Amino acid sequence: MTVLITAWGASPGVGKSTLCAGLSQWLAATGLQVDHFREEEILTRPQFAAVAEEFKATGTVALKTLISATAKFSSPTAR
Numbered sequence: 001m002t003v004l005i006t007a008w009g010a011s012p013g014v015g016k017s018t019l020c021a022g023l024s025q026w027l028a029a030t031g032l033q034v035d036h037f038r039e040e041e042i043l044t045r046p047q048f049a050a051v052a053e054e055f056k057a058t059g060t061v062a063l064k065t066l067i068s069a070t071a072k073f074s075s076p077t078a079r
Helices: 016-029 039-044 046-058 063-074
Strands: none
Touching (some): 046 063
16 A cells, blocks of 8 residues: 655745654654655656646646646556
């Protein structure tokens, strides 16, 4: 089973990246496979191409687009 965890925050500097890095290290230490990537990397992942295109065109991304991209990312054949 693949789980995608996203950390959201209202402003920079509140600890999102630190939390994600620590959580990733902890999960990897338990033997789980972890693919930790930063927010800006999402635009370079092929599974999130539709997200990148929509964001570049409109400055926003619809929830439907994010859910679809997440399903592609979670697919065992996607990586």
